[in-house]
Each structure stands twice: as C-alpha cells, then as structure tokens.
Amino acid sequence: MIDVRGVHKSFGELDVLKGVDLEVRAGTVTVILGPSGSGKSTLLRSINHLEKVDRGLIRIDGELMGYRRRGNKLHELREREILRQRSQVGFVFQNFNLFGHLTVLQNVVEAPVSAQRRKRGEVEPLARELLDRVGVGDKADAYPRQLSGGQQQRVAIARALALRPKVLLFDEPTSALDPELVGEVLDVIKELARDGATMVVVTHEIGFAREIADTVVFIDGGRIVESGPPREVLDNPVHERTRAFISKVL
Amino acid sequence: MSTTSLTSAPHAADPPQTAVPDDADLPVVGRRHPWRWAGVAVVLVLLAMFVHGLATNPGWDWPTFLQFVTTRTIFSALWVTIQLTVYGTVLGFTLGAVIATMRLSTSPFLQVVAWGYIWAFRSIPLIVQLLFWFNIAYLYQELSLGIPFGPEFVQFSTNNLFGALGAAVLGLALHQAAYAAEIIRGGIISVDQGQLEAAAALGIPRLRQFFRIVLPQAMRSILPNGANEVISLFKGTSIVSVMAIPELFYQVQVIYGRNSRVVPLLMVATVWYIVLTTLLSVAQFYVERHFARGTARELPPTPWQRVRRTWRAAR
Ligand SMILES: Nc1ncnc2c1ncn2[C@@H]1O[C@H](COP(=O)(O)OP(=O)(O)OP(=O)(O)O)[C@@H](O)[C@H]1O
C-alpha cells in the first residue's frame, strides 16, 4: 500500500533522512519508534508530500506521490493534483491543528466538501456518525477550544477519516495529552486497526505498539536500524542501539 | 455586592439551631471592591467639573454652535467627508489586500514590487502626495493608452480624468493601501502555521485554504488595527482641505472665516467627528466579536447584555 524507496531528505546542511526504505502492506499497522530528532516526523510528512524529498520515491497504492512519470523523466505535479493525492492520506498531528474558528462538525465536513467535492448533505450525516464512533458525537456544535485535549484529538481523527483515506498517518497522536487522556485516543486507534485500516503510527507508547503493531520500525539518525514484528524488535532486538532505546523507554 | 445563598432546602430531620452549620451550608458573600468605587467617585467629580465648565463658560458660545450644527452646509460637508472615508477605505483595503498577498507570495518579483510600493507610499508625506495628484495636470497634460513608446489608442486629459474629489480619493486610497497591506500581512502571518499545514494535509484547495481557514483567523488581529486606520482616515480626511474640497473641516473653516466664531464652529466639526467615530467603534466591537467565535471557551457578554442582566437582577 505504501512503498518508500531510498528516500533522502536534508534541511540545509543537516541530513535528516539518509536512504529510507519502507513497505506497508494494506490492512496492516506499522509503528515507528526512535529517539527525538531521528527523522520520524520528517518521514511521515514526506509520505503525504508535506515535505518534498531530495531523492527517492514514495508510492501510495501504486501512485507516485508528487510526481508523474513521462518517458524517463519525473515531472513535478501541479499543486492541485498534489492536494488531491493528499486527500487520500489521512494525517493526524501531534498538536491536533483543528480549525479553531469552525465548529467540530464544520471541521470534519470541510475537506470532504471542498477537496473531494462531495455533497454537504451527504457528508454531514457521515460526519456525525464518525464523531459518534470516536465518542464525541455530542460535541458536534462545540468549538475545538471548548473540548479537552483527548476529545480534540479524537475529532482530528474523525476529520482525517471523513476523507475515506487509503492510509492513515499518526504523528505522536498522544504526546500532547495528559496520561489519563492517552488511553481514550489509543482506544480509537486500536478500534480502527481492528477494522482493518492501513496505518502508520509514530509513538513512544511501547505497550500500545506491542498490542497493535504488525510491524515495528526502529529509526535512528535518519536510517531504519531494525524492523519486524513487535515480538522481535521490542522483545529481542538485534541491534545494540535498539536495545538501549527500548530499555530507556520502558 | 450580591449575596448568594448556597444552602440547600432544610431537611426534615435538621438538628436544633444551636448546632454549628457545616462550611458547605454557609452563605457566600461576594468580594468587595472599595477602590473601584473610589475610582468611580473621582472620575465622576472630574466629569462634573468639566461639564459644568462647558455649560457655564460663555466662550463656548453654544447658541452659535446650535445654529450651525445641523445646517445643510454642514450636512453636505459631512457627506463629503464620509464619501472620502468610504472610498479611501474600500479602495485602500482592496489594493492593500492585493499588495499583502503579493508580498507573501513565493514569487520574488511580486515580493519586490509589493515591497517597493509600500516603501514609496509610506515614505512620501500624504499632503505632498495629495498636492501632487491635485496638480498632476501641470506635469502630465494627457494620459494615453497604447503600446509603450509606440502608437497611442486612447487619450485622456488629466484635468478631466479626475476632479479635485477624485484626486483626493486617489491620494488617500494609495496612501491607505500601503498601511492596509502591512496590517493585512501582519494578520496573515500571525495565524499558526499548523492551520495551513492541516489544511494542506486535508487537500483543501489553495484559495479555499486562504479564505476559509486563514483569513477568518487573521481577521482577529487585522480588525483592531484596521479599525484604527479607518477612524484615523476618517479624521485624516481633514487634510484634503488643502485642496479646497468642501469636506467638514474645510467648511467650518470657511464659516468661521466669515463670522470669526472659531470655537463653536470647531466644536461643530468635533461633535460630528465624535458621533461618527463612536458609531465606527461600536460597529468594530460587534464585528470583532463575530470573528472571535471559537477563540475563547465562552465569549464575555456585550455591554448591552451586561446592562440588561444587571437590570433584571435588580428587579
Ligand atoms: N523545517 C525544518 N528545517 C530545518 N530542520 C528541520 C526541519 N524540520 C525538521 N528539522 C530537523 O530534522 C531533524 C528531524 O526532525 P523530525 O521532526 O523528523 O524528528 P522526530 O524524529 O520526529 O523527533 P521527535 O520525536 O522529537 O518528534 C531534527 O534535527 C530537526 O531539527
């Protein structure tokens, strides 16, 4: 479903991604672990082309992100096409980024209507259903700042789901939350996993990774150090670096 | 102030009254603010002295004031002032929005043009610019449309193109646009980058990102500064009296030039400036409130709501 090949990315002098290869099969959950500054967010942001990579390719469902191949050249896509591609990828931010001046329902309805040109009358009942599903159905007419952090993040998840994305990307969805609120957001993500959504989750919640990940990827210094099922990577890491990190986080 | 009782209804089996009541059952007495009342008293005394002065000092010459304040001449002068303000604001902010967008665009060419415009019109004193437009016929007798350095298709005489009022509006609007551009740009860059990122991640089209997501939030900081500009433009229109345009300030000057009652006629202008500025300020309050939705958990009541609430509580 997601195919990342030889991705390099640098910010000026700083090489953040140094050749990353990653494959995510449809219906699986991939958890990305790694120390701060290792390039996890950058990788995730590259997948939906919020960040333009310097080298390498990213495909989602066979479709090249950000480029079109013509003959032996890659042509940069126009902004409008990139936006269309992005609307097939749900992205959940660490700090929610809900639109503060719009109600919860308007937040969820906005993109399906304006980006996917679906009918408002058709999207609204769907949006309410999604809000119910993530447990904030009664807050549809509230403004984001009237909600708790956990509720805001669950709205953000509903907002991403409303686009009926092929894949969902989560960048530390719980690290801006109080410990008590972490559980309610993780429960929503677990439920999505059970329903067979394709997801990539950056998180520091090892227990959560063990429970839902099909694949755990450990990334350090812009390279994937180790990847495999949680039993291997979390419980019997091969690399010294992985072992040190996991023992610290646990 | 108000005394609220938190005591619940008495229980059937209440102990005899000699028992010490539980903390939770005690009545609550609101906090007192003695210094606020002291402040109110001082201000009221000062205000009374001022009003007394206005009423008793014959120098204010209220009969003359009343004689002129609602005359036809003053009204038509006021109308010119309002027109100058409205045209200056609308044209100024429209052009300002375009320039702000240019400065924020990714094109270095547009950025430089916008920067140059702002630089030029903030550097030239408004009065110089106005006099320049007023006297443009002296520099360029004709304007023509055509191929640069080549044949000309249409020609205008600069004198007919804009009369004095047109020149004034043009000058005010061009000047205003430079300031408006910076205010609008300031509002836009104050919106959290995450909002744009979220909109981009959702695939919302570019224009829609701007008008639906960024601008409404930018309005929060554009409005107070923008209202400042409108109000200062409203009074600043008095500067076009140098072009002999019959706006409010010019007109009262003409009148006191004839009857030499300077103070009451200046009061006529002042009162009208105050009345319209008040209306603008009230409008500003409600427009700002509209754009404030979602910024606080609950918006504070409007002064009017507060008055009604106090009134109802008092009855
Ligand atoms: N736009 C940018 N410009 C310059 N440097 C950047 C930019 N974005 C990220 N970086 C740098 O790239 C490196 C990787 O950042 P990234 O956000 O991917 O880390 P991360 O693994 O997500 O860390 P964390 O766990 O703290 O979120 C960091 O050193 C960061 O300072």
Ligand SMILES: [Mg+2]
């Ligand atoms: Mg990160």
